[in-house]
Amino acid sequence: MTGSHADPRAVAETSHTEAAEDLAQIRASVAEVLDGQADLRRTHEVMVGEQGYDPLLHELLTAELGLLGLVVPEHLGGLGLDVAAATAVIEELGARLVPGALATSLTAILAARALGPNAEPLLARVVDEQLTLAVALAEDGAGWDLEQTATRATGAGDEWALTGTKTVVAGVEAARVVLVTARNPGGELGVYAVDLAADGVDVRTHMTLDQTRRLSTVHLRGAAASRVDAPGGEGARVLLDHVRAMLALESAAAARACLDLTVDYLKVREQFGRPIGSFQALKHRCADLAVAVAGARATADHLVTTLRTGAATRSHDAALAKLVCADTLMTVAAEAIQLHGGIGFTFEHHAHLFFKRGKSTQLLAGSPTAVRAEVAALAGL
Amino acid sequence: MSDEQFRAEIRGWLQEALTGPFAEAVGTGGEGREHEAHELRREWERHLGRAGWIGLSWPTEYGGRPATLAQQVIFHEEYARAGAPGRLGHMSEQLLGPTLLAFGTPEQKARFLPRITSGEDIWCQGYSEPGAGSDLAGVRTRAVRRGDHYVITGQKVWTSLAHLADWCFVLCRTDPGSTRHAGLSYLLVPMDQPGVTVRPITQLTGTSEFNEVFFDEAVAAVEHRVGAEGEGWKVAMGTLGFERGVSTLGQQIGFRRRLDAVIARAHSNGAWLEPALRDRLVDAYIGLEVMRHSAVRLLASAGEGLSGLEASISKLQWATWNRSLGELAVDVEGAGALLTGPGYELDDAQTHFLFSRANTIYGGSNEIQRNIIAERLLGLPR
Numbered sequence: 001m002t003g004s005h006a007d008p009r010a011v012a013e014t015s016h017t018e019a020a021e022d023l024a025q026i027r028a029s030v031a032e033v034l035d036g037q038a039d040l041r042r043t044h045e046v047m048v049g050e051q052g053y054d055p056l057l058h059e060l061l062t063a064e065l066g067l068l069g070l071v072v073p074e075h076l077g078g079l080g081l082d083v084a085a086a087t088a089v090i091e092e093l094g095a096r097l098v099p100g101a102l103a104t105s106l107t108a109i110l111a112a113r114a115l116g117p118n119a120e121p122l123l124a125r126v127v128d129e130q131l132t133l134a135v136a137l138a139e140d141g142a143g144w145d146l147e148q149t150a151t152r153a154t155g156a157g158d159e160w161a162l163t164g165t166k167t168v169v170a171g172v173e174a175a176r177v178v179l180v181t182a183r184n185p186g187g188e189l190g191v192y193a194v195d196l197a198a199d200g201v202d203v204r205t206h207m208t209l210d211q212t213r214r215l216s217t218v219h220l221r222g223a224a225a226s227r228v229d230a231p232g233g234e235g236a237r238v239l240l241d242h243v244r245a246m247l248a249l250e251s252a253a254a255a256r257a258c259l260d261l262t263v264d265y266l267k268v269r270e271q272f273g274r275p276i277g278s279f280q281a282l283k284h285r286c287a288d289l290a291v292a293v294a295g296a297r298a299t300a301d302h303l304v305t306t307l308r309t310g311a312a313t314r315s316h317d318a319a320l321a322k323l324v325c326a327d328t329l330m331t332v333a334a335e336a337i338q339l340h341g342g343i344g345f346t347f348e349h350h351a352h353l354f355f356k357r358g359k360s361t362q363l364l365a366g367s368p369t370a371v372r373a374e375v376a377a378l379a380g381l
Numbered sequence: 382m383s384d385e386q387f388r389a390e391i392r393g394w395l396q397e398a399l400t401g402p403f404a405e406a407v408g409t410g411g412e413g414r415e416h417e418a419h420e421l422r423r424e425w426e427r428h429l430g431r432a433g434w435i436g437l438s439w440p441t442e443y444g445g446r447p448a449t450l451a452q453q454v455i456f457h458e459e460y461a462r463a464g465a466p467g468r469l470g471h472m473s474e475q476l477l478g479p480t481l482l483a484f485g486t487p488e489q490k491a492r493f494l495p496r497i498t499s500g501e502d503i504w505c506q507g508y509s510e511p512g513a514g515s516d517l518a519g520v521r522t523r524a525v526r527r528g529d530h531y532v533i534t535g536q537k538v539w540t541s542l543a544h545l546a547d548w549c550f551v552l553c554r555t556d557p558g559s560t561r562h563a564g565l566s567y568l569l570v571p572m573d574q575p576g577v578t579v580r581p582i583t584q585l586t587g588t589s590e591f592n593e594v595f596f597d598e599a600v601a602a603v604e605h606r607v608g609a610e611g612e613g614w615k616v617a618m619g620t621l622g623f624e625r626g627v628s629t630l631g632q633q634i635g636f637r638r639r640l641d642a643v644i645a646r647a648h649s650n651g652a653w654l655e656p657a658l659r660d661r662l663v664d665a666y667i668g669l670e671v672m673r674h675s676a677v678r679l680l681a682s683a684g685e686g687l688s689g690l691e692a693s694i695s696k697l698q699w700a701t702w703n704r705s706l707g708e709l710a711v712d713v714e715g716a717g718a719l720l721t722g723p724g725y726e727l728d729d730a731q732t733h734f735l736f737s738r739a740n741t742i743y744g745g746s747n748e749i750q751r752n753i754i755a756e757r758l759l760g761l762p763r
């Protein structure tokens with residue numbers, strides 16, 4: 001994978017080389033661990049298992065590789081690396097459809113970094129206590145429309161109590177703290193951190209259509225919470241944008257992996273005395289998928305740059321990338337099943353994992369229709 | 382010079398230049414509009430050349446000027462943003478120029494490049510023939526060597542701007558017994574000579590920008606052969622690799638203007654309230670964003686221009702996108718799009734709708750691009 005430049009003007013600069021090498025190294029070491037411990041066969045085992053994620057792998061990635069501290073600022077005990085480091089890890093996890101809360105944690109950490117000083121105690125805890133985080137935004141009826149958030153926060157200062165129900169929360173089964181959007185008595189929307197072990201927190205984890213991504217309902221009845229964003233800010237929006245970013249990055253990488261899987265098969269599967277990949281009808285479909293994957297990759301890369309530079313287009317870029325990348329994964333995965341023939345329709349084969357991941361990515365953090373309308377509004381169309 | 386200074390300079394120059402007589406040239410020319418304002422646009426080429434805006438990044442000895450990749454992009458952006466006239470010299474500058482820089486002799490460079498950078502010579506591309514389109518290796522036009530000349534006989538077709546061009550770069554067969562890629566040569570042929578006949582072909586837009594070109598013992602000097610005799614295929618493929626490149630980002634500013642116009646129209650006539658149309662419009666916007674990010678990404682890693690493979694991806698993207706937007710433009714218009722002006726005079730939406738069908742055919746059709754991507758990027762078997 002190559003690094004990205006937001007702007008052709010950056011082309012001439014070579015000062016990024018060192019950072020790019022660091023990044024490549026992080027990516028490579030994560031990939032090495034995942035290739036050994038989390039190939040798609042392992043994903044199959046884990047997703048049908050009791051817990052829905054792999055605690056040993058989780059331990060390896062967090063405690064041993066120290067990935068949770070990757071982008072936490074140095075003065076809070078982290079490595080203080082660039083946004084790109086966390087996003088590279090999210091991509092590696094996404095490419096292998098790894099179940100669990102590492103991607104959501106890194107997402108929450110990136111969001112917390114962008115929230116300002118109120119989030120610093122939480123970030124310090126992330127490193128000290130190896131906290132895995134989840135993000136709870138959606139509610140019944142409201143979906144991901146922040147305006148309609150009904151969860152209530154009562155209290156003041158650093159002592160808050162949350163009441164409400166959050167649905168389709170990803171990664172809670174492997175998390176210890178959840179970031180929750182809620183409204184204070186003044187009607188203001190904010191972001192709060194809740195320990196999942198606290199009194200008044202009840203988590204129900206569901207079986208899911210996308211078995212690689214378990215989802216939960218989180219009931220909060222006066223659960224103790226601390227506020228992590230700045231009053232008067234746009235913390236909830238920051239959170240939503242980062243969740244979309246995660247989904248975009250994951251699915252751009254997954255789409256690429258799924259295309260590779262398919263192309264490899266077309267090169268070896270023979271019918272009518274020749275590899276089926278030599279049939280133009282199939283070749284052309286793969287070429288169209290390759291173009292779509294390249295486009296998804298470009299929007300994802302652009303989004304990483306947006307996050308890195310703190311550009312004002314964050315909401316727009318995140319919505320657009322989530323839409324494009326999820327749709328691309330869906331398309332590639334649907335074609336993958338078809339192009340594999342009978343084997344593609346089996347549970348044993350991996351194609352359906354991408355297909356199901358594609359659908360959950362499309363529907364999480366805003367449906368394609370809703371996000372399309374949002375993009376139109378944000379772009380002023 | 383910083384990029385911002387460069388941008389300010391070209392922007393200022395365009396603002397000033399597109400006044401007076403050239404004010405009339407604004408918005409003329411380009412796809413489906415090649416019939417517009419020939420003389421004025423020809424004069425515009427020279428004006429552009431005199432000011433040193435042709436051949437950015439080419440050596441100064443040939444009239445070029447030093448410019449980084451980013452500055453070339455900026456030039457195309459500002460050019461499109463200003464609505465400056467469609468270039469008559471785009472094939473000269475973007476196809477032949479780079480080909481000569483890569484494959485030409487010092488004499489050829491000295492002879493032809495300064496006349497391109499000064500906007501003096503207009504070139505056309507003589508590749509396609511009735512029997513050789515997608516399969517260019519089927520070229521049959523013959524060139525027989527007689528002393529210090531080649532004598533050329535054969536027919537080219539779909540030759541854009543041949544009716545206006547001074548020169549044509551022609552792919553022909555110099556080895557009579559040869560087939561396919563071997564035995565071809567790349568010749569530079571003056572159009573203004575007895576053995577050359579240009580016959581315009583009317584396109585489905587009712588206008589004509591491409592032509593049939595007949596060579597009946599037309600001549601080209603041996604010293605005007607680019608590359609070795611029999612190695613024309615290599616040179617021709619080199620040219621194809623230069624098609625587009627840094628102009629893709631500027632081209633997208635033009636696309637954005639068109640998209641904005643279609644969306645504005647949808648707002649004014651109520652089409653925006655039609656959910657199915659609105660979704661397509663938003664998707665068009667998203668598609669353009671994807672192309673923009675893709676182009677930036679490719680250029681960032683491309684160094685000079687795009688490789689053939691990258692060019693294939695972007696060609697497939699933009700050609701398909703623009704064709705869809707053309708369809709959308711008339712759908713937004715509704716039944717009103719069915720009426721034309723007198724003499725089949727087309728408005729912007731109609732021109733776009735009709736002409737964009739060519740995007741997916743010329744410069745390597747969508748099918749050919751898909752073959753290239755499948756075989757060279759994905760490694761699928763032939």
Ligand SMILES: Cc1cc2nc3c(=O)[nH]c(=O)nc-3n(C[C@H](O)[C@H](O)[C@H](O)COP(=O)(O)OP(=O)(O)OC[C@H]3O[C@@H](n4cnc5c(N)ncnc54)[C@H](O)[C@@H]3O)c2cc1C
Nearest residue numbers: 506507508509514515539540541739742743744745746748
């Ligand atoms: C507006 C316009 C301007 C042009 N300007 C120029 C110019 O200036 N100079 C010049 O030399 N040429 C020019 N061309 C010609 C252009 O490059 C050719 O039209 C193009 O290469 C296609 O060739 P063809 O028309 O012979 O179609 P064909 O090659 O006969 O193709 C017909 C159809 O078959 C498909 N096809 C062919 N081979 C395959 C294959 N292997 N696999 C799958 N599908 C295939 C094609 O994609 C197409 O859909 C221009 C064309 C247009 C439309």
